[in-house]
Amino acid sequence: MRIVKLTLFYIVIMALAMALSLAGVRMSVALGFFALIVAAMIYRHIHILYRTNNMQQVDKFVRDRQKQPFFAHIYAIAYGTRADLINVLGDVASKYKQPTIKYNYLFNKALLEENLEAAKEAAKHIVKEPFKTYSACYIAALEGRTADMHSDKLTQMWMQPAIEAAYAHQQKDKREFERFASSSIDAARGVQKYALIHTFEQMKTDIEKS
Structure with missing residues (x-):
């Protein structure tokens, strides 16, 4: 169409x-x-x-393109269930041959499945910076290795606070989670900001249910 x-x-x-x-x-x-x-x-x-901070504009943009692989993933973050998102991530990963893209999707799929070993395996194949370092720092956060959670290679401003939010989420620290999630969202723009908003909303729900 x-x-x-x-x-x-x-x-x-x-x-x-x-x-x-x-x-x-x-x-x-x-x-x-x-x-x-x-x-x-x-x-x-x-x-x-x-670039935009207008999330209504981004939402319409994503909904209009939800059949395209990249936007199918973003749409599932906003509107799908956890199972929906896992299925979409696997499907989208199968459509890409470029290692960093393919394994970044598989990395996120493993995180949702709470399969840390699979996440580590996927991270080995993410070769492009800053995504390589981001995946390594994210794993460190999940394992509680706070000394390994920080890096100057996290050049996108939303990344470091997102790592800190992941650690706070792992520790069930709602106050710190909300602080770092807010910082990460404020530093992002466009589709990335949209994805972070919906991802952190689900993570916040997880903390409240625990």
């Missing part, structure tokens, strides 16, 4: 460019107008993915 919509959109834009040309506007100007519209669309997508 999205392919049909995009095709129709580009046909309309091209038709408009042709109409402007026939009306006496130079073709280069008409095509430039078309290029500006396309650039604006690309910028909007990039802004929603990486």
Whole structure:
């Protein structure tokens, strides 16, 4: 359906460019107008993915694309059950060959399954920074190895407080969990912020139930 919509959109834009040309506007100007519209669309997508703090905007963006592998995972975080998310993570991981992407999904799947050994095995195959260090620090947090929870390689600002939140969650310390979860969310933007909000909501529920 999205392919049909995009095709129709580009046909309309091209038709408009042709109409402007026939009306006496130079073709280069008409095509430039078309290029500006396309650039604006690309910028909007990039802004929603990486920069916005408008979570309603992100939510609509995710819901509209929930059939795509990457967004299927994000959608399941927000709207699915734990079992749904585990199934989606396994399915999405099977679609990627690039090690860091594939094993990052398998790492998160193992965490949800509370299978620390499987998480460690997946982490061995995550070779790209800062995700390699993030997975190692996250495992350290779950094992209570506080000296190994910190690293200068955690270059995305949301990562270190997310590790601290994971440790507080493991310790069932609701107050510290909420403090670090809030710091992590505040440091993130776009889809990452959206995913953190819903992930931490579930983790908070887990603490309250324990």
